[in-house]
Amino acid sequence: MSTVLGVQLRFEGYRDPKAMGKALKQPASKPARELIAQTLAALECQAVDSAAVTLVITGKFGKSIDRRTPPGSPPYDTDRLSGIAAARTMPRGHGKVDVIVPGPFVFGTPGEQPGQRAARAARLTYMATHEAQHVGMYQRGERLMEGPHHYLGQGTASHDFRATAEIVLEEYRAEAAAARLCTPPEPYWESVPSALKGLRAALVDAVELRYPDEPIRRTWLTAFGAAHNTWVVMGYLAGNLQAAGSAAAVPDELASSELWQRFVQLHWSDFADLCGALSAGDEACTAEALGATVAGLSELLGVWLQSIGFELSDTEDGLYFDVLRHDF
Numbered sequence: 001m002s003t004v005l006g007v008q009l010r011f012e013g014y015r016d017p018k019a020m021g022k023a024l025k026q027p028a029s030k031p032a033r034e035l036i037a038q039t040l041a042a043l044e045c046q047a048v049d050s051a052a053v054t055l056v057i058t059g060k061f062g063k064s065i066d067r068r069t070p071p072g073s074p075p076y077d078t079d080r081l082s083g084i085a086a087a088r089t090m091p092r093g094h095g096k097v098d099v100i101v102p103g104p105f106v107f108g109t110p111g112e113q114p115g116q117r118a119a120r121a122a123r124l125t126y127m128a129t130h131e132a133q134h135v136g137m138y139q140r141g142e143r144l145m146e147g148p149h150h151y152l153g154q155g156t157a158s159h160d161f162r163a164t165a166e167i168v169l170e171e172y173r174a175e176a177a178a179a180r181l182c183t184p185p186e187p188y189w190e191s192v193p194s195a196l197k198g199l200r201a202a203l204v205d206a207v208e209l210r211y212p213d214e215p216i217r218r219t220w221l222t223a224f225g226a227a228h229n230t231w232v233v234m235g236y237l238a239g240n241l242q243a244a245g246s247a248a249a250v251p252d253e254l255a256s257s258e259l260w261q262r263f264v265q266l267h268w269s270d271f272a273d274l275c276g277a278l279s280a281g282d283e284a285c286t287a288e289a290l291g292a293t294v295a296g297l298s299e300l301l302g303v304w305l306q307s308i309g310f311e312l313s314d315t316e317d318g319l320y321f322d323v324l325r326h327d328f
Helices: 017-023 027-046 061-066 103-107 114-139 157-181 188-207 217-244 258-263 265-276 287-308
Strands: 002-004 007-012 053-058 088-093 096-102 310-315 318-323
Touching (some): 007 017, 007 027, 027 103, 027 114, 053 061, 053 103, 096 103, 114 157, 157 310, 217 287, 217 310, 258 265, 287 310
Parallel strands (some): 007 053, 053 096
Antiparallel strands (some): 310 318
């Protein structure tokens, strides 16, 4: 392990992690050294206690995340409606936090062309800026998504809506700062149509009967999981748009699309207002503001799920779930 600018650097998931550090000293590793230095500097900039932050460059991204999650947690899934998860910030307690980045983003892949290298470098720089916001929010005591209670489908409806709202708002705040501080590699809204196509496909799968008398639990988990992932995408989108001027200012190409109008349009104004009530991730935010916005968004998500076509609510008899629509 080494320290640069106070932030720790660690290699793991490689056959010989120590050799990775030695290899970085070679002349051919200059591009990787520069990327690592930029990433460390971005984390340093937002950290309250930089010495408690570790940048983990890993050859096994999923396993590095799983080994930091509580026992019994489901394996980390890198698939997202709008692509693949490419970095993660994980608090370790007592103010310590690990930022985990896959090695190929730093070192590249065999046969990589110059244009691909430049695109990878831009993506890593932007990711580092985004993850740095999570570091700052956590060390300032503003991090919302803490602990195993955030595993969806293991509690009440109010629990799941609140957990989703917390994740969405933290991603919004991180993205609102990142998109202002560092030019995004490409306009984020361009990835939203594919995410909405993924939502539609997941909903069709959710309501399709696999076998006679199949329990409705699979439908519930599939539908809510897809909605959850879509709302996270919307948090990213709102953050990007807010950095450009207004979270409500959706590009016409997106606003006029069929899937946007079917799944998002009705609630976007309220969603954008709730997100915009919070400061970006590089600015302090009070517990009162965070709590009120989480409560407001939790309520909105329940209504939003109904317009998508499902109801999830708490009753005296327990959790209630129903399919309201089939026009996916």
